[in-house]
Amino acid sequence: MAAIGVHLGSTCACAAVYKDGRADVIANDAGDRVTPVVVAYSENEEVVGLAAKQNRVRNLSNTVVKVKQILGRSSGDLQAQKYIAESKCSVIEKNGKLHYEIDGKFISPEEVAKLIFSKMKETAQSALGSDVNDTVITVPFDFGEKQKNALGEAAMAAGLNVLRLIHEPSAALLAYGIGQDSPNGKSNVLVYKLGGTSLSITVIEVNSGLYRILSTNTDDSIGGICFTEALAQHLASEFQRTYKYDVRGNSRAMMKLMNSAEVAKHALSMLGSANCFVDSLYDGMDFDCNVSRARFELICSALFNKCIDAIKKLLHQVGLAADDIHKVVLCGGSARIPKLQQLIKDLFPTVDLLNSIPPDEVIPIGAAIEAGILLGRENLSLDNEILSVECSTKDILVKTVDESGADKFMVALPSGTPLPARRQHILQAPGNNSSIFVEFYESLEKSPIKEDDKFAQIVLQDLDVKEDGLHDILTVLTMKRDGSLHVTCTDQDTGKCEAVTVEVAT
Numbered sequence: 001m002a003a004i005g006v007h008l009g010s011t012c013a014c015a016a017v018y019k020d021g022r023a024d025v026i027a028n029d030a031g032d033r034v035t036p037v038v039v040a041y042s043e044n045e046e047v048v049g050l051a052a053k054q055n056r057v058r059n060l061s062n063t064v065v066k067v068k069q070i071l072g073r074s075s076g077d078l079q080a081q082k083y084i085a086e087s088k089c090s091v092i093e094k095n096g097k098l099h100y101e102i103d104g105k106f107i108s109p110e111e112v113a114k115l116i117f118s119k120m121k122e123t124a125q126s127a128l129g130s131d132v133n134d135t136v137i138t139v140p141f142d143f144g145e146k147q148k149n150a151l152g153e154a155a156m157a158a159g160l161n162v163l164r165l166i167h168e169p170s171a172a173l174l175a176y177g178i179g180q181d182s183p184n185g186k187s188n189v190l191v192y193k194l195g196g197t198s199l200s201i202t203v204i205e206v207n208s209g210l211y212r213i214l215s216t217n218t219d220d221s222i223g224g225i226c227f228t229e230a231l232a233q234h235l236a237s238e239f240q241r242t243y244k245y246d247v248r249g250n251s252r253a254m255m256k257l258m259n260s261a262e263v264a265k266h267a268l269s270m271l272g273s274a275n276c277f278v279d280s281l282y283d284g285m286d287f288d289c290n291v292s293r294a295r296f297e298l299i300c301s302a303l304f305n306k307c308i309d310a311i312k313k314l315l316h317q318v319g320l321a322a323d324d325i326h327k328v329v330l331c332g333g334s335a336r337i338p339k340l341q342q343l344i345k346d347l348f349p350t351v352d353l354l355n356s357i358p359p360d361e362v363i364p365i366g367a368a369i370e371a372g373i374l375l376g377r378e379n380l381s382l383d384n385e386i387l388s389v390e391c392s393t394k395d396i397l398v399k400t401v402d403e404s405g406a407d408k409f410m411v412a413l414p415s416g417t418p419l420p421a422r423r424q425h426i427l428q429a430p431g432n433n434s435s436i437f438v439e440f441y442e443s444l445e446k447s448p449i450k451e452d453d454k455f456a457q458i459v460l461q462d463l464d465v466k467e468d469g470l471h472d473i474l475t476v477l478t479m480k481r482d483g484s485l486h487v488t489c490t491d492q493d494t495g496k497c498e499a500v501t502v503e504v505a506t
Contacts, residue, residue, distance in 0.1 A: 003134040003375050004124045005367025006160075007168070008116060008151070010066045011196025011224070012333060013037050014361060015120040016368035017128060018375075023175075023368035025361045026127040028119070034333070034360055035119060039064045039112050041102045048119045057255045060088045062102050066197060067112045070098060072143075072150030079220070113154035121158055135160040136371040138168045138363050141202060141216050144503075145482035163374045168193060169202040170211055171366030172329045176354050179209040187326040188214070192311070192344065193363075194334040197223040199307060201314050203325070205416075212416050215318040219310055224265075224334035227300050231261040231291070234299050235276055238289050247282050256281055268293045269336045297339045308343050327352045335359035392417045392479060397449065398427060399439040409441070409449060412477055419481045426492075427473040431466025435459060436473060438489050440502075458489045458498045 002019040012034040016025045025033050030050045040052035040063045047055070056063045066083065073080040075093045084091045090101040099106040124132050137155050139148055148165055155162050166174075169191040173179065178189055186207040193200040202216040233248075235257045240246045247253035260276045267274035273292045281287040297304070315322065328344060328351055335341070336359050345353055357365060396413035413423050429436045438460070441453040463471060472492040479485045490497040 001134075001375065002124075002128055002130070002132045003136070003163070003368065003371035004120070004132055005136045005138070005171070005364045005369070005371050006117065006120050006155070007138045007171070007364040007367060008068055008113065008120075009037065009195050009332075010068045010198070011037055012360065013116050013120055014364040015124050016361065016364040017124050017132070018368040018372040019128070021372075023365045023372065025358075025364060026123055028123045029126070033358075035116075035123070037065065037067060037116055039067070039115050041105075041107070043103070046115055048115050054259075057252060057259070060251075060255070062089065064089050064100055064107075064112050067109050067116070068151075069197065071109045071113060071154070072147035073098065110150055110154045110157070113151065114157040117155045117158035117160060121160060133159060133161040134163055134371060134375060136163050136367040136374065137165050138171050138367050139165050140200065140218065141167045141169060141213070142218050145480075145484075148482075163371055166367055166370050168200070168331070168363050169204060169213070169216070171363045171370065172331045173204065173206070173211060174366035174369045175357055175362045176329060178327065178329070179206045179211065188320065188324055189327045189329060190311070190325045190348075191329045191331065192335060193332040194307065194340070195223055195332040196225055196334070199223060199310055200332075201310055203314065203318055203320065214320075214416065215314060217310070217314050217317075222303065222306055222310075224332070226303055227334065227337070228258060228262045228265055230300050230303060231265055231296060232257040234291070234295075235261060235287070235289055239281065239287050243282075243285055245282055245285075250282065253282050264291055265296070268296050269338060293338070300339075304339055304343055307340060308347060311344070311347060322348050323350065325351055327354060329362065330355045330359045331362040333360035392419060392421070392483070394442045396477065396479075396485065397441045397443060398425070398475065399441060399454075412440075412475065413479060417479075419479055419483075422476065422478045424474065424476040427475050427489075428470045429473060431469040431471055433471070434463050434465050435461045436463065436471055436491075438473065438475065440487065456487065456500050456502050458487065458500055460489055460491055460496055460498055462494075463491055463496065464493055
C-alpha cells in the first residue's frame with residue numbers, strides 16, 4: 001500500500017511517493033519532477049502545469065499563478081491586497097470571498113488548488129499504476145487556520161485522503177531523518193528555504209526526536225523570482241545596447257525575457273554558462289545572448305547579500321551564534337544556486353550543510369515519509385516516529401506596575417510552549433487605584449522589549465480602593481494551535497472580568 005506527500009508551493013508543486021520503505025519524487029507527464037503551479041482557462045478546458053505556463057504570454061488574463069498566496073485569505077488581508085494588485089488575472093470579492101473572474105465565470109482559489117492537487121494525484125497514480133489517496137500535505141509555518149483549512153479542503157476535493165498537514169520545516173528534517181541519528185542528544189538545526197516568492201528561515205531544536213521551533217521568519221520581498229527578474233532586466237539592457245530598443249515597457253516582450261531568464265537561471269546551477277534565445281522578441285527581431293555564471297552572480301550580488309543577512313538577523317534575534325547551529329538543511333528550488341550554497345557554507349564553516357537531496361524535493365520527500373509513518377509501515381528506514389509539536393515562537397509578557405509605580409514585565413507564556421496551552425497567573429497591583437491597566441507584549445527570547453511589541457491591553461475599572469492592600473488579578477491566557485490568544489483578567493475581590501482575543505499573537 002502506497003501514500004504520497006505533496007508540497008504545493010507558490011510557483012511549483014512536487015509529489016513524492018512512499019512505497020516499500022522508500023520515499024521518492026515522481027516525474028509528471030512532461031518528464032519534470034516539479035510542476036508549475038499555473039492553471040490556464042479557455043472556453044472548453046483547464047490546462048495545468050507546464051503547458052499553461054508556456055502559453056501564458058498569449059493567455060495572460062485567463063491564467064492563474066501563485067494561488068497559494070491567496071488561499072484562505074480575505075480582501076482585507078495585506079498579502080491578498082498585494083496579490084490582487086499584481087495579478088494579471090482579475091480578482092474580485094463575491095459573497096464575502098475572493099474569486100478569479102475569467103470569461104464571465106467566478107472561480108475560487110480553492111477550485112484552482114483542487115486542479116493542482118488533482119494533477120499531483122494523477123502523476124502519482126500514473127507512476128504507481130494503481131490508485132493512491134492517502135496523503136500528507138505540507139504548509140508554511142506562518143499559515144493560519146483559515147489557510148490550512150482551505151488547502152486541506154482543496155486536497156480533499158481532488159479526491160485525496162489527507163492524513164495530516166505538516167509544517168514545511170518539519171518535513172525538511174524528516175527527509176534527512178534528523179532526530180534519529182542521535183536520539184538522546186540535543187541539537188539546533190537551521191532550515192533554509194528559498195522558494196519562488198519568499199525566503200523562510202527556521203531554527204529548530206531537536207531533542208530525543210522532538211522538534212521545538214525556536215524561531216522562524218519569512219520574507220516575502222525576496223524569492224527565486226527576484227533572481228529571474230534581475231537576469232531579465234540584464235537581458236533587456238543587452239537587447240537595448242545591441243538594437244537600440246528598450247523593451248522594458250512592453251509586457252509581452254518582458255514576459256518572453258522572464259521565461260528565457262528562468263531557463264538560463266536553472267541551467268547556471270549546473271553549467272558555467274547558459275544561452276538565452278528569444279524568437280521575435282520585439283518588432284520581429286530575434287534575441288540571442290550568452291550569460292556566464294560569474295556574470296549572473298555579479299548581477300544578483302545584492303540579492304545574495306540579502307539572503308545571507310536574513311540568516312544573521314534571525315540568529316541574532318534568537319540569541320544564537322553560527323557555532324550553535326549543528327546542521328543546515330537546504331530546501332526550495334532557488335537553494336540550488338551554487339553561489340548561495342557557498343555563502344551559507346562560509347557562514348557555517350564547521351556545520352553539516354545538507355543538500356544531498358535536491359532542495360526542491362526535500363519537503364515532499366519528508367511529507368511522504370510522514371505519510372509512511374502514519375500508515376504504520378514497519379519496514380520504514382526510520383525506526384521511530386518523529387514528533388512535530390507546534391509551539392509558541394515568542395515570549396508573551398505581561399506589563400504591570402509594582403508598589404513603587406515602576407513598570408515590570410513577567411513572562412506569562414514562554415516561547416517554545418507546546419500548543420494548545422493554558423497558563424494562569426495572579427497579578428498584583430497597587431490597591432489605591434480604582435482602575436488597572438494590564439498590557440501584553442510579545443518578544444523574542446533575550447530581546448529588549450519595545451513599545452512596538454505591545455499587541456493588546458485590558459482595562460479593569462471601578463475596583464474597590466484599598467489604601468493598605470493590593471488588587472489580586474487572576475489572568476488566564478489560552479493559546480490555540482494557530483497562534484490565536486484569548487486572555488481574561490478577573491479582579492478577585494469584585495469578580496469584575498474583562499477579556500480580549502487576539503487572532504494571531506505569535
